[in-house]
Amino acid sequence: MTTEKLPTDVRREQIVASALQVMGENPDKHLHIKDIAQRVGLAPSALYRHFRSRDAIMSAILELIRTKLYSNIETVRQASEDAETRLRELLERHIRVIRSEHGIPRMIFSDELWGQKQEKRQKMFRIITGYLAEIVDIVREGQAKGEIRQDVNPMAAARMFFGIVQPAALLWHMSEGRFDIDEHLAIAWPFFWQTIKS
Amino acid sequence: MTTEKLPTDVRREQIVASALQVMGENPDKHLHIKDIAQRVGLAPSALYRHFRSRDAIMSAILELIRTKLYSNIETVRQASEDAETRLRELLERHIRVIRSEHGIPRMIFSDELWGQKQEKRQKMFRIITGYLAEIVDIVREGQAKGEIRQDVNPMAAARMFFGIVQPAALLWHMSEGRFDIDEHLAIAWPFFWQTIKS
DNA sequence: CCCTCATGTGAATTTAAATTCACATTATAT
DNA sequence: ATATAATGTGAATTTAAATTCACATGAGGG
Incomplete structure (x- = not known):
């Protein structure tokens, strides 16, 4: 060879x-x-x-995932100014990532993450909380510009947003792609936006 | 011995x-x-x-989980008539189960489920979609009694409800219990109920 | 052009857990 | 009371994958 x-x-x-x-x-x-x-x-x-080891490869995968997710945030921030478009775009991109990179949900629901020593769970926890913090910022900016109701708790909105994506990922992944994720978005997004918009 | x-x-x-x-x-x-x-x-x-095998034990665990989750539905149905109380109770009970039975989220995020042949994923998928269907029913009944807005899509509401619980479970489990799940509920529930109530 | 070190390899070695098996014991059916 | 089928055990057996190692080779600095 x-x-x-x-x-x-x-x-x-x-x-x-x-x-x-x-x-x-x-x-x-x-x-x-x-x-x-x-x-x-x-x-x-x-x-x-x-x-050094298989484990080190797993950690590196987590880093890669972080990169992919965070790059979406940057992109939508730059692509538009208003909160509605940003959030909607983020949702779509997030779903697109999960759909194309099967490995990401696979990693999130794997023993690599859950069945090993703390370290990786913590890492992933930080990735997710960091991601949530970014969404909170976007919501805050939307409030500052009057696009989102002032009485909405930004963290609540961010988590609700996350609550659209994550169960969808779970069900889609669990059903081997049979779960209709587009339909889910089509229903969930307007519902979400109606709730928080000014 | x-x-x-x-x-x-x-x-x-x-x-x-x-x-x-x-x-x-x-x-x-x-x-x-x-x-x-x-x-x-x-x-x-x-x-x-x-x-027969370790695998058979895993399948049996899934059955046990199904039982525990579904018994909550029955209980809240019988405990009260109005949708608000039912859903709120269900939320609390669900969280309580996850908190006390650490093994359940552990199972949901494990290779037992994801790293093996289809069968178990399908089983879990059915458990979850069945659970969602029950929530849909509760919402429908709430609409029939005028407690919930008619223009709310019951499936959307059910998924949103699920979207409160599931990310909370993920974050709580991932953070080894540090994530403040009560605070999450305190914020998310009113938000949710305000959105769908008549 | 050559030396050396980083990179690559196939063949051990290690390990670790699920499963099987031959044999022991006890519950209970008659 | 006894027979037998069900339950329990410790000692193999199986398996399977990660990791190590002694040796090979080629890229690039001098």
């Missing part, structure tokens, strides 16, 4: 991205080193040149 | 209940046969007299 040699920083990225993909493609399998290696095109043992 | 011999139906219940407990007490450990056996007071091999 003639496998090209590549520098560690490149390999690390490949490995993490592949791991996330593999995870998404095998909804019913534990994530094995062998499978990641195969996807990258390396021998299993080679991965250990770039990560 | 002198261990009492008990009939299979009794043992099965013991085993499943113990499994759920053990699962809740070790948030960071895979559920091992050895640990279940220890809790019941049997040798690991004895469990195989009552269940």
Whole structure:
């Protein structure tokens, strides 16, 4: 076998991205080193040149997920000024991410996260609370501009927003894609927006 | 060691209940046969007299969870007639179950559910959609009695309700109990009820 | 051009848990 | 009271995957 040699920083990225993909493609399998290696095109043992352990790869996946989620926030912030469009866009993008990157919900509902020592749960908790904080900011800005009712508790709104996305992800993932997530959005979004708009 | 011999139906219940407990007490450990056996007071091999496999135990746990959740619905239905009280009670009971039976969220976010063959996901999907259907009924009855706005889509309301509970469970579980679930309810419930009440 | 270190490999090694099995015991049906 | 079927046990057995290791190779700095 003639496998090209590549520098560690490149390999690390490949490995993490592949791991996330593999995870998404095998909804019913534990994530094995062998499978990641195969996807990258390396021998299993080679991965250990770039990560101390399987666990370290899992942590890196969490980082990748954080990046993907937060980039959505930045994008919608820049794409428009008004809260309605921002939130609506964020919702759509979030769903799109979950739909295309099967690996993300898979990771959120996995033993990698729940079945191991605290560390990863904490990491994910911070990712989510940080994400919520960003939504709170968007709501606040919307209130400042008079687009959202003043008597709405921004945290309540943010959590409610999250409450649209998360159960949808759960049901969609659980039903293997049969759950109609678009219909869900079509019903839930207007309901949500009617409730908080000025 | 002198261990009492008990009939299979009794043992099965013991085993499943113990499994759920053990699962809740070790948030960071895979559920091992050895640990279940220890809790019941049997040798690991004895469990195989009552269940074909570890997997069968997992399925039985799902059944137990279904029972616990659905009994709440029955209770609140009988405890009161008006939709507000029913839904509010259901919310509180649901949270109480999640809080006391750590094993339930642990199961929902576990590889037992997500990392194995379809069957269990489907089972859980059915449990949840069934639960949602019950909530839809409660909402409909509330509408019939004029307590809830006619223009509210019952399914939307039910999902929104679910959207209060589920993220709370996630965050609470993820934060190892640090997330203030009572505060969450105190904020989210009025918000929800204001939105749908007549 | 060569040296060396980073990268890659296949073959052990480690580990850990589920499951099976041959044998023991006791509950209960007759 | 006895037979037998159900229940319980500790000691194998199976399995399966992560990790390590001794050795190979090629990229890039000097």
